[in-house]
Amino acid sequence: MTTSSWRLTLAAAIVVLGATAGGQTQTPRPMGIVDLLDIPRLSDPQRSPDGKQVLYTRADADWKSGRHISHIWRAPIDGGQPVQLTSGSDGEGETGPRWSPDGKTIAFTAKRGDNEFAQIFLLPADGGEARQLTTHPSAVSELTWAPDGSSLFFKAPDAKTADEKAREKARDDVYLYDENYKQTHVWRVAIASKAESRITDGDFSVTNYELSHDGRKMTYLRAPTPLLGDGDKSEVWVSSADGTNAVQVTRNTVQETGPAISPDNATVLFVSGSNAKFESYYNGRLFVAPAAGGPARVIVGENDPLDVNRAIWSKDGQSIYFLANLGVHEEIFVVPAAGGKPRQITTGKHSLSGLSVSTSPDSFTFIAANSHSAGEVWTMAATETSPKQVTHVFDYLGRDIKLGQQEAIQWKGADGVTVEGIVTYPVDYVAGRKYPLAVMTHGGPQAADKYSVGSMAYEIQVLAGRGYVCLQPNYRGSTGYGDAFLRDMVGHYFQNAHLDVLAGVDELIRRGVADPDRMVKMGWSAGGHMTNKVITVTDRFKAAAAGAGVAQWMSMYAQSDIRSYRTPWFGGTPWQKDAPIEAYWNNSPLKDVAKVKTPTLFFVGEKDPRVPMPQSLEMYRALKSNGVPTHLYVAPREPHGWGELRHQLSKLNAEIDWFEKYATHQPFTPERAPGDEKKESKPTTDHQQ
């Protein structure tokens, strides 16, 4: 890898990938499960003040500890090998390393040595060991340098009181549900004296903050609690950087994200999935409001079908850059700050994240993921037309590992609306042959599947390697296709959503790609809801697997840690007077569970607060009692997304084994964790007699 010869537009990179996958001197192998789990992940790229280097965090599978460990890396943007800067055994930088304004120091967070909580460390950029800056009594995160480099702002939850510590010691640990949180506030630490001072205080939480360009102002999201379920009660505030003169900018019942102050400190921008009247459940819109308070107005999203994700002021304050989700791909746009027509800056079959803007001229640094990369670091000046690739972490994919080709396809839903999805063809695909089909539905459901190499939840390329064609439909309710498409779920959830999925299946059968007798259905979270629904309406799938899916919306409404976006689906809470129970019940997969014939696996994390375990229990026990082949795999310690490598390996082994057993009748040997190959599996019991 390396060198500037890799300067390709992203669009061109796709073409080259085709060639790469075609033939190399080494014999590429299909992607195995461990291969998938071993794929590194890059995040939070930060350009150095002189623009010549990029800091980023790279997470790699560590089978010894059984999880991904992150370290901080630095890459020169004009070629040259990236350098790993940190190597603590527990990793660093999960909340993002930051350059000091003079570029001489890198601040990061880590839990090292005797630290009970993550602390700030300072690393000299030109060599030397990191030294600990803070000794905060709780975990610090979200670092921001003051523009003069004399201090660092950070966020931290309030510390435990002496009484709480004493109770903990005595295991007097009964706790108040939904009330056992610590408010989170902004702090500042002086670099020279290490003195810490509190910036915000009170019975509220700062869930997100950003300093103004001159460091004199701050904008932040203030919520009554740090709980996810109170996100819709958060509001945008603006204050002086010392926390005084706080002014509330918004007053509504929707969730705002990513507030930022314009360079002249006059205007604050933010993003919200609501319309101009602050009614919830719309594609993301870009809003601006006077920083001194006053009505907010929509700049992007009201009259154009763009789903805005993240927005950043240009350095001159005249424009706003933003990332917008366009369904199967995501791009950078720019819009005049005063309003006007957005202009698309990037184009590609990719998904972008981690966008930051640095001067000068305004330059973007971001991560771009696509069908053959889990996300490399790229940079691009706002004036340029094509981005420049900085890292080459994923060159081995496609070279050493065979990847299935990916493309977007369209079909018509039952009501004639165009639906789009990603198809991944099996490796060594031969046109005209029919392949087993794996239908994967994304979570959210306010999300959209994009070009990608897949994940633990959606092992696209592993299945492609085993001869499956994979379909990832952006069914009704997905973002990036306009408000009508998204809001098809309002009032019922399952209206066109599941029909869109089945119509996509019919399309692949019609095209002669999918074998209708060898189809499987899978998904996680909202993709699990969809799986649970689909198996109640059809027995066309020979096997299914649902991770963290819903069974029954009434109980789910209460159990989940978030409710705000579920209320619109059913037209009210299930607790209010004259509650819309019919809508809740009629859209509950459990209602029709007697019809299920498809052998189905369920997966759930024991500590999942989003779609708690009882939902999977309801589905599993129903199928079991009705005599449908089923198992429920429960992962200890895991939240909504499973993080431990061995849990992920178990899930993938069980799922693929299930699909091969019921749909393809192909032999499957479960993969073992690296390092376990030498261990002898002893199925015999060793009774002590």
Next chain:
Amino acid sequence: MRSVRAALTAILSAVVAIAFVGGGGIRAQEAPARKPMSLIDLAELPRIAGASPQLSPDGKTLAYLLTRTDWTAGRLIFQLWRQEIGGGAPIQLTFSDGGVQPGALRWSPDGKTLLFLRDGQLVLFPLDGGESRPLTKHATGVSSPAWSPDGGTVYFIAGDPTTADERERSRVRDDVFLWDETFRQRQLWKIVVSTGVETQITTGDSTVREYVVSADGKRIALQRAPAPGDGDAYRGELWVMDSNGENARVLTNNSIEEKTPELSPDGSQVLFLADMNERFEPNYPTNLFVVSTAGGSPRLVVPNFTYAFDQAVWAPDGRSIVASVNMGVHAEFFRIDVDAGRAHQLTDGTHFIPPTWTAVPSAGKIVFQIDEPTRFGDVWTIPITGTTVTPTRVTSRFDTLERDFAIPRQEKAEWKGADGVTVEGVLFYPADYRGGQRYPLVVQLHGGPMESDKFGIGAGSTLHYVPVLTGKGYFVLRPNYRGSLGYGAAFVRDVVDGYFHQMAPDVMLGVDSLIARGLVDQDRLVLMGWSAGGTLVDKLLTMTDRFKVASSGAGISNWISLYGQTDNTSFRRTWFGGTPWRTDAPFDLFWNNSPIRDVSKVKTPTLFFAGEADTRVPKEQSVEMYRALKSLGVPTQLLIAPNEQHQWGALVHLLRKANTELEWFEKYANHRRYVWEKTPSP
């Protein structure tokens, strides 16, 4: 429904009036220093462990375990004591910090050795001096020991061990597991006392839940189920086999759990208890059955019995059975004539006899505990034979209880349900009760609901802390609402097809009866309940705002979700006419009886409690109620206890529960400030 009262009168008239020996004397010396019981007082009160009193084969010595509250360990510690029946002071025999595990104290047939459990293993304790020595060194924890009649062998149950592969997986935290499919079967083992050689008697993919060895040691009757969970007990059947495990044959074939099998003295018959009728249909009061070990259909011994059997053993004659029976607010011994199918009541009193007693044929006695208003479980004996029996008290552990503490007066309350059926409950008087004054009332609803509240302190005293409530000036009513045991089949079966029928009116009319009697202040009503009692609290909250404050522990809010969540659906099948997931499932019945359906009507400030590890009524049921009340603006809190299952165990958890409740009760019902009781410093 047939009049329960008529049946009651009929039975009682046949009973020989009984005067108890012992117990007197103390009552006369009431000292003025009687203080209201605090939570700490109650938690620290030494108690004789249930099932622990064991009489030596010669009938001369009693062994039992006594509790001590260890605030450092955060739990009760049990130590072994002995007491000569002829008199003398009790003597403590064990002293180790961790104490002895309850539930397995057994005399050797020669009376020279006591067997008990420590750290999951069986230990032999010589009575004539010297320290205990370990008997088993089993790979897994053992339970349920029984001596062979010759004393040469000890039987026990032990779980299958983990495999090396499983241990390795656990070590590397490769621990995704299959729900409902990850368990260890439990097998019957035996160990030769002289050699320590262990032999596995049962094998295979099933679990031995209970067993009993015949008098001659040649046979074993046992209950085997396909899996060890409580929810699988109904799939278990009764078996009999030779004591070496050979010639095993199954005696029953139904979908009801057979409980507490006992072999007749000649080994020809097995008695067992089951919550079914003579046609083996579920959801009937616990009945007594006998089945021949040669095969044939089990026979219901006492047709149309009004009460519910708690425990039963064969009398030495092999023709009668001695049983303890739940009669609603009290429990009594009966003698059953097996051939005639007649039940004859042996005892009567304002008390509860816990079904954890032991018959000792060699001593001709039954040894048992009595839980009564002024003595929370001293040990008594009765002769194993005879139609007129006089219980004799053996221990004096509660002599000072009434002298030191203002413990409540208890009486049976009676009222009519909405349909005219008589309903009973136990009423506990406030410590400072004076006629003519009205007092605040706490209504406590028992779990089950196939259970009943009785006289005495009852199980889970730190959970309901009745003496503390009465000490603070509350009346406490524990109603045996419809669905309770001890009042006949129709009373129990009120729950069939819909669950809530007369339950709520039964409770409210009980409250009204106390108001009508001028005892209770209708503006200071408090409601609490746990498990099925919590479920009924949730339901009542949606029906009335008469309670000023409520507490609901591990209650059910949504029957549809509960059905999938719980580990035990077997006894719920009749409540709603089927599963919620079968074709044409009775959703309306499930939903219309779910408290969450009507939660918008709740106005009562309510505390909810749930154990994080509760698999019976998982915490999400409480979460549904809590978050609903919160969103409706009703004052509420949900307290979650880490590691706790359906019944909370850690003292510090129970203390926090009680303190929180008392603070809320005092605030919302009495407008008084409450000062929390602190856990004593270790």
